[in-house]
Amino acid sequence: MTQKTIFNPKYKAMIGALKSLREKQGLSQRDLAKRLNVAHCFVGRTETCERRLDIMDLIKILRELGLNNEEIMKFLEKLL
Numbered sequence: 001m002t003q004k005t006i007f008n009p010k011y012k013a014m015i016g017a018l019k020s021l022r023e024k025q026g027l028s029q030r031d032l033a034k035r036l037n038v039a040h041c042f043v044g045r046t047e048t049c050e051r052r053l054d055i056m057d058l059i060k061i062l063r064e065l066g067l068n069n070e071e072i073m074k075f076l077e078k079l080l
Contacts, residue, residue, distance in 0.1 A: 014058075017079075018061060022065060032064065
């Protein structure tokens, strides 16, 4: 049986990097949720790996955190 994505160490590293980016900008989970126009529990559950993040949501979050396309690609390459 294959391991679920949310338990994969690389997935957890990605979530940790997202959280770090958010915190470096001085944003709370609620602040980011407002920017994303989602409920604050979306961010909280994502950061605790209770909710799996799909690629579209990941890109949306990275853009809201100020990354451009080139920086998004670098972020993703570091995870591989």
